[in-house]
Amino acid sequence: MNRNRRIYLLPLLLVFLTVNACGGGPAKQSQSAQRSDVLHIAAAANLSYVISLLIDAFREEHGEYAVTDIRVTKASSGSLTAQIRNSAPFDVFLAANTGYPEALSVDSLTFGPPVVYAEGIPAMVYRQEIDGEKGVACLLDASVDKIALAKPELAPYGEAAVEILSRAGILKQVENKFVYGSSITQAFQHAITAADAGFIAASLLYGDSGKEMEKAGMRSIVFAPDAYNPAALRQAMVLLDSSNEAAQVFYSFMQGERAREILRNNGYRVE
Numbered sequence: 001m002n003r004n005r006r007i008y009l010l011p012l013l014l015v016f017l018t019v020n021a022c023g024g025g026p027a028k029q030s031q032s033a034q035r036s037d038v039l040h041i042a043a044a045a046n047l048s049y050v051i052s053l054l055i056d057a058f059r060e061e062h063g064e065y066a067v068t069d070i071r072v073t074k075a076s077s078g079s080l081t082a083q084i085r086n087s088a089p090f091d092v093f094l095a096a097n098t099g100y101p102e103a104l105s106v107d108s109l110t111f112g113p114p115v116v117y118a119e120g121i122p123a124m125v126y127r128q129e130i131d132g133e134k135g136v137a138c139l140l141d142a143s144v145d146k147i148a149l150a151k152p153e154l155a156p157y158g159e160a161a162v163e164i165l166s167r168a169g170i171l172k173q174v175e176n177k178f179v180y181g182s183s184i185t186q187a188f189q190h191a192i193t194a195a196d197a198g199f200i201a202a203s204l205l206y207g208d209s210g211k212e213m214e215k216a217g218m219r220s221i222v223f224a225p226d227a228y229n230p231a232a233l234r235q236a237m238v239l240l241d242s243s244n245e246a247a248q249v250f251y252s253f254m255q256g257e258r259a260r261e262i263l264r265n266n267g268y269r270v271e
Contacts, residue, residue, distance in 0.1 A: 050268075058250055076182060077097060120156070122164065144197060146195035147174060155184050239251045
């Protein structure tokens with residue numbers, strides 16, 4: 001190659017190297033325009049079915065987050081609270097009551113006070129051979145050997161179950177039959193696989209868990225508000241990371257009519 005040709009090609013080579021060093025190709029620019037943030041949601045176990053519906057609706061309503069990596073950790077509210085206190089990387093916490101998020105707020109671990117997004121409804125499932133017409137009194141029958149419920153110290157629905165039995169005046173007579181789950185979903189699994197009856201969230205009567213219950217030949221009772229303290233199952237949420245834009249938008253979405261409608265149609269009371 002002669003000297004003049006080398007001089008001519010040198011500027012072109014410098015331009016090529018500069019463009020690539022700056023990442024300036026059309027494909028690169030298109031990729032950076034996509035939302036790729038991670039949104040990590042801590043969700044109380046009673047939301048196990050409905051949370052996927054809420055996320056689908058969120059993506060539909062906010063298309064800019066269609067490719068956002070949304071990760072959900074489901075567990076009892078008490079367990080999730082302990083994880084948050086131990087610096088778990090959650091952005092939003094959807095609890096099964098107001099107590100756990102309020103405690104986090106008091107300790108300055110949230111951005112703003114808790115916001116109630118729904119009111120949970122307790123339910124009882126039982127084998128079809130049991131006379132459910134008796135209500136919870138059917139649990140006194142000698143044929144009922146095991147009653148599944150979530151640990152009251154970890155799960156608000158477990159606490160509601162104890163209150164329902166106490167108000168009915170049969171707690172002392174049946175508590176020796178209790179089989180505990182660490183969350184309401186684990187209590188549900190105990191109920192349909194190993195127990196004769198179990199206390200769950202009405203939201204678990206829908207979707208895949210509802211199909212599991214039907215397949216197992218279980219029936220259900222949904223409790224009216226006068227059987228327990230409804231305020232104990234007012235479900236609240238808190239924002240844990242205000243710097244995460246996706247978290248802020250999802251938090252706002254959960255307060256909108258679309259989210260309320262989904263919750264209302266899947267086993268919750270919503271004002």
